[in-house]
Amino acid sequence: SVFVCNHGFIYGPVSAILYLPTYFRPWIHNVMLDPDLAAAELEKSPLRILKKLLGAKLGGKVLRACTKALLWVLNSFNPIPVVRGASRDVMATFKLSLQALLEGDNILLFPEQARSNKGSTADVIKAASALRNFYTGFAHIGKMYYDATGKELLFYPVFSDRDSKSFKIGEPVVYDSSLESRESKRVLAEELQKRVLELSGSKSDQAE
Numbered sequence: 001s002v003f004v005c006n007h008g009f010i011y012g013p014v015s016a017i018l019y020l021p022t023y024f025r026p027w028i029h030n031v032m033l034d035p036d037l038a039a040a041e042l043e044k045s046p047l048r049i050l051k052k053l054l055g056a057k058l059g060g061k062v063l064r065a066c067t068k069a070l071l072w073v074l075n076s077f078n079p080i081p082v083v084r085g086a087s088r089d090v091m092a093t094f095k096l097s098l099q100a101l102l103e104g105d106n107i108l109l110f111p112e113q114a115r116s117n118k119g120s121t122a123d124v125i126k127a128a129s130a131l132r133n134f135y136t137g138f139a140h141i142g143k144m145y146y147d148a149t150g151k152e153l154l155f156y157p158v159f160s161d162r163d164s165k166s167f168k169i170g171e172p173v174v175y176d177s178s179l180e181s182r183e184s185k186r187v188l189a190e191e192l193q194k195r196v197l198e199l200s201g202s203k204s205d206q207a208e
Helices: 011-019 035-044 048-056 056-077 087-102 122-130 137-149 181-200
Strands: 002-005 025-029 078-081 106-108 154-161 167-171
Touching: 002 011, 002 137, 002 181, 011 154, 011 167, 025 087, 035 048, 035 056, 048 056, 087 106, 087 137, 087 167, 137 181, 154 181
Parallel strands: 002 106, 002 154, 025 078, 025 106
Antiparallel strands: 154 167
């Protein structure tokens, strides 16, 4: 199965590690699996407030320690790297995912569109925690799995929320192989978005 979760800044990945009741391999942006690239990424994240609170020297040390710990945790889950940009790299992610599914592993991914790192730390954290619209590309794994096995893959909507300390798994959405490929991806992504919104308790028809 594929578990589709909101990111909720860092709360989504952490709560999935703690509460998802099955083994999984997560999709992780490749920059977060490389020591140098991950350090640069965290420098742009809300964790940059550590330097402001603790000073540049001590805050920098704490940030580097956080980076080292994060790399160890992420790599311990045998992650599937996600490289953004070239289609060749994107297909490598899908091929690794299909192989994992065929070997009996579950996949965890966070398909929300990119957040903004601009503004104050409070604004960045608020924007990072808000539920954002889903990309549809991830749904291609449903087609690949169906082509390889003749079976329709299950996608479970998952919602995590730091404020309410909640972690919810909804009823699965089944990849519909009867639809044209582009349409099946759109329908799957929209239905998962809708169900995650329902799990969040939102009455809105559109994520912010």
